[in-house]
Amino acid sequence: MLIDALRLRNFRNLRRVDVKPHPRFNILTGANGQGKTNLIEAIYLLGAAKSFRSRATNRNLVHFDEKKALLEARIHRGGHERGVRIEISPSGKQIFLNEQSVRNLTDFFGTLNIVVFGPADIGILKGSPSGRRQFIDRAIFNAHPAYATESKHYDDVLANRNSLLKEPPVDADLLSVYDDQFVQWGAKILERRLDFLRHFRPVMRRVFQAVFSEDLEAALEYDATWLPGRIDEERALEQPHHLQQLLAESLQNSAREERERGYTVVGPHRDDLKATLDGHDVRAFASQGQTRAFVLAMKIAEIAYLEERYHFAPILLLDDVSSELDRQRNEQLFSFLRDRAQGQVFITTTHRDHILLDEDLASFRVEGGSIAPDAST
Numbered sequence: 172m173l174i175d176a177l178r179l180r181n182f183r184n185l186r187r188v189d190v191k192p193h194p195r196f197n198i199l200t201g202a203n204g205q206g207k208t209n210l211i212e213a214i215y216l217l218g219a220a221k222s223f224r225s226r227a228t229n230r231n232l233v234h235f236d237e238k239k240a241l242l243e244a245r246i247h248r249g250g251h252e253r254g255v256r257i258e259i260s261p262s263g264k265q266i267f268l269n270e271q272s273v274r275n276l277t278d279f280f281g282t283l284n285i286v287v288f289g290p291a292d293i294g295i296l297k298g299s300p301s302g303r304r305q306f307i308d309r310a311i312f313n314a315h316p317a318y319a320t321e322s323k324h325y326d327d328v329l330a331n332r333n334s335l336l337k338e339p340p341v342d343a344d345l346l347s348v349y350d351d352q353f354v355q356w357g358a359k360i361l362e363r364r365l366d367f368l369r370h371f372r373p374v375m376r377r378v379f380q381a382v383f384s385e386d387l388e389a390a391l392e393y394d395a396t397w398l399p400g401r402i403d404e405e406r407a408l409e410q411p412h413h414l415q416q417l418l419a420e421s422l423q424n425s426a427r428e429e430r431e432r433g434y435t436v437v438g439p440h441r442d443d444l445k446a447t448l449d450g451h452d453v454r455a456f457a458s459q460g461q462t463r464a465f466v467l468a469m470k471i472a473e474i475a476y477l478e479e480r481y482h483f484a485p486i487l488l489l490d491d492v493s494s495e496l497d498r499q500r501n502e503q504l505f506s507f508l509r510d511r512a513q514g515q516v517f518i519t520t521t522h523r524d525h526i527l528l529d530e531d532l533a534s535f536r537v538e539g540g541s542i543a544p545d546a547s548t
């Protein structure tokens with residue numbers, strides 16, 4: 172899968188971008204504030220139909236002085252060409268696939284699979300659980316576009332349930348309707364996440380040892396914070412009903428607490444991933460170097476997992492990460508990237524010499540919202 176043409180108009184500070192990316196490595200160099208992350212954001216948007224920046228309103232995505240932004244990419248995948256176009260105005264986004272307006276996002280998802288890694292991801296193990304849920308949810312979404320709809324169903328019923336609980340007296344009949352939906356979609360989310368982890372874990376363990384030559388066993392455990400013990404994963408994946416049962420029971424047991432608090436206190440929206448090395452919590456005992464290696468291994472393993480289990484190479488966006496990594500980790504990252512048989516990569520940096528690549532690449536300069544081939548390299 173690769174992008175062989177990219178065109179942007181009035182996307183944030185990128186007024187006019189016309190690039191023909193290299194099928195392998197694209198290095199974008201520029202000082203701070205020039206538009207590097209904006210470019211990464213535009214490419215991400217072309218795949219996910221939304222930004223990875225949490226406060227990106229449609230208004231903010233369009234250049235301050237304009238009413239409309241345009242993002243266009245030609246995508247090459249399995250011998251087919253596809254054209255994606257996204258038009259953004261303050262009132263919404265319109266998506267076109269091969270010039271046809273897309274009504275149902277599920278038809279569109281999967282056109283462009285993207286893995287993004289930026290400075291904010293480096294703190295993912297130290298930060299709040301939401302960052303770790305986002306990691307697992309994006310990874311699942313790449314392989315199963317339907318997961319976006321499933322998550323939406325869950326978020327909707329959760330929001331409905333919460334607004335009901337917020338204003339007592341609670342209509343018991345309505346609550347029981349929501350409970351059924353909550354259990355159904357919540358179990359689906361759990362099942363997807365557990366299934367992902369089961370297949371992801373061995374890849375992760377291998378990547379950590381191979382790429383970072385560390386003799387420690389890296390693992391990721393699912394932490395259902397609303398359950399007293401662990402979920403029996405074997406059982407959950409063999410009998411999907413088991414998860415529905417767990418959720419239904421937990422809802423019952425928490426009925427009193429949630430009435431007191433006025434919101435739903437159990438469910439996958441509260442869950443977390445626990446990172447361990449040789450069984451020890453990474454947060455508590457790993458060095459900063461090991462923590463960063465772990466995070467990097469999570470991203471590399473995400474790519475390897477998609478390649479091995481689903482046989483496609485996602486496009487990788489690396490936004491300014493080399494400056495966050497020490498020399499050794501940076502070398503390990505690039506040796507993984509060079510050894511990969513295929514896969515298009517977009518890399519932004521403030522310093523070209525952080526990027527340890529010298530062939531199979533195109534270089535660009537990002538300056539004041541313009542992107543031009545870099546003549547100096």
Ligand SMILES: Nc1ncnc2c1ncn2[C@@H]1O[C@H](COP(=O)(O)OP(=O)(O)O)[C@@H](O)[C@H]1O
Pocket residue numbers: 182183184185201202203204205206207208209210230231232233234235236
């Ligand atoms: N809607 C917008 N219209 C015009 N400029 C914008 C808009 N949104 C952000 N910017 C500008 O984009 C620049 C930041 O770009 P960014 O890609 O984050 O920089 P960097 O190269 O450091 O990654 C800032 O100067 C910001 O003011």
Ligand SMILES: [Mg+2]
Pocket residue numbers: 207208209490491
């Ligand atoms: Mg940036």
